[in-house]
Amino acid sequence: MKLTERASGELVTLIASAGTLEGLEPITVAIGELCQFAGQVDAGGIDEAWAARIPVKIVAIERFLEVADQGSINRAARRLHLGQPQLSLQLANLEKFLGRRLFERQAQGSVLTEEGRRAYQIFMAISQAWNDLKSAADERYRRTARSLRIGSIIPTGSESWVARCLGQLVSEWNARRSNNAISLVSMTADDLREALKSGRIDVAILDSVFGLEDFRHRELLQTDMVAIAPPDSTETTVADLVAGHAICMPSPRTGLGHAAMAFSNERAPDRRLRSRDITAADSLPVIVDLVANHGYVSFLGRVSAMPIADKVRIVNLDEALPMSYHVAFNHRKAAADACAVIIAAAARITSETVAKTDGVRESAA
Incomplete structure (x- = not known):
């Protein structure tokens, strides 16, 4: 779906972009909360440069949520068809980036820390908003794939x-x-x-x-x-x-x-x-x-x-x-x-x- 076009040397948004902007709003709000959570806020407000280069992918967020829901890295790794060391390394990198300890490793599994629970709420908001956008895009693709488009003079x-x-x-x-x-x-x-x-x-x-x-x-x-x-x-x-x-x-x-x-x-x-x-x-x-x-x-x-x-x-x-x-x-x-x-x-x-x-x-x- 085309969202913008260049007109008279400027990039302008199209009507279709309004729905996408609305769908992205929960994600931008959650990113602001993530900046505060990671301590990337000063007197001028959120550090926009930091927010613009967050190296956390959607897939990493969804894997974090899966571990939190399963309460175990091993169980989550089996459900995600991943190796346990690979998943553990991704979680360690996420904790390092945020500067917060997200899980308490225990004998019976992994339990969210207080900071982990706050991260869970932020990441859940991002994941839900992204899946809503993705499902709408998937439906558009299915309609397009089914449709036979004919143009005539x-x-x-x-x-x-x-x-x-x-x-x-x-x-x-x-x-x-x-x-x-x-x-x-x-x-x-x-x-x-x-x-x-x-x-x-x-x-x-x-x-x-x-x-x-x-x-x-x-x-x-x-x-x-x-x-x-x-x-x-x-x-x-x-x-x-x-x-x-x-x-x-x-x-x-x-x-x-x-x-x-x-x-x-x-x-x-x-x-x-x-x-x-x-x-x-x-x-x-x-x-x-x-x-x-x-x-x-x-x-x-x-x-x-x-x-x-x-x-x-x-x-x-x-x-x-x-x-x-x-x-x-x-x-x-x-x-x-x-x-x-x-x-x-x-x-x-x-x-x-x-x-x-x-x-x-x-x-x-």
């Missing part, structure tokens, strides 16, 4: 093929009662690559596998690029559209954005002199709004443009520019299974879209 809307593919995946996945829960997130193409590389997601749906050569990937679907123009625009060629309108397109860091930028530059070289009205936006809803309501022109894959044909005018390029979408995934079997469902859903949705388009054309004829 941001859909154009609820009827887009991406959204429909993911909806189909969730429906089929849950019907199978899979042991892996589905977790969905939409990101920009750059974020998807980084999330897949860092392990934050297991599957990525994106328009290019550039930079993901180390991951398994499969082609999801093929389409061609089209221009989308304002509904009331009158230009009949893409060259005229590019020359006469401001442009907003996906970032050149994406496969689609790179192809669209190269295409628009080839069709209207003077656009290079008008870079102020070429905007990159890795948000398809924003792109669609700029085209539909503000007079911009953009480029999309045909399969992404078809669901928004009622909002924009789709203009074919004068020559076909093929493009494809992909799914990239890691080594998990569940990730490969999910990809198979997504690919099947995309094929079905694409064929339905083509059939519907052909039907409309026949009716118009």
Whole structure:
């Protein structure tokens, strides 16, 4: 769980850190008591430098508590699967560090001294607080390990093929009662690559596998690029559209954005002199709004443009520019299974879209 991040040259805490800080509070209080117990307090208060370099590990604290609970080093060593000399040495080092005698060795075992009982209370508070934090972290890990995390490029809307593919995946996945829960997130193409590389997601749906050569990937679907123009625009060629309108397109860091930028530059070289009205936006809803309501022109894959044909005018390029979408995934079997469902859903949705388009054309004829 990420607790901090660097912003504007400063380290800032995130919302998730609040719970961790609350869980650490009993430990910091106990460390203050430990400083007092060890005599590391002066007129200015607790010696923070001493507190910051305490060489006592959690495991040593838990072994001390086990000996105290068992009342015998031998019994505690057997329960901990340790050698008795090793455990005795650890206790001796702890006493040396604190400068206090913690156990009274007797014939029948080891009994806590008065100072040992005070140390027991301090160490018990630390151990309980740490185990609470650890159990919460263990539960988060179990949830993460069970969850199949899927990231996609941001859909154009609820009827887009991406959204429909993911909806189909969730429906089929849950019907199978899979042991892996589905977790969905939409990101920009750059974020998807980084999330897949860092392990934050297991599957990525994106328009290019550039930079993901180390991951398994499969082609999801093929389409061609089209221009989308304002509904009331009158230009009949893409060259005229590019020359006469401001442009907003996906970032050149994406496969689609790179192809669209190269295409628009080839069709209207003077656009290079008008870079102020070429905007990159890795948000398809924003792109669609700029085209539909503000007079911009953009480029999309045909399969992404078809669901928004009622909002924009789709203009074919004068020559076909093929493009494809992909799914990239890691080594998990569940990730490969999910990809198979997504690919099947995309094929079905694409064929339905083509059939519907052909039907409309026949009716118009």
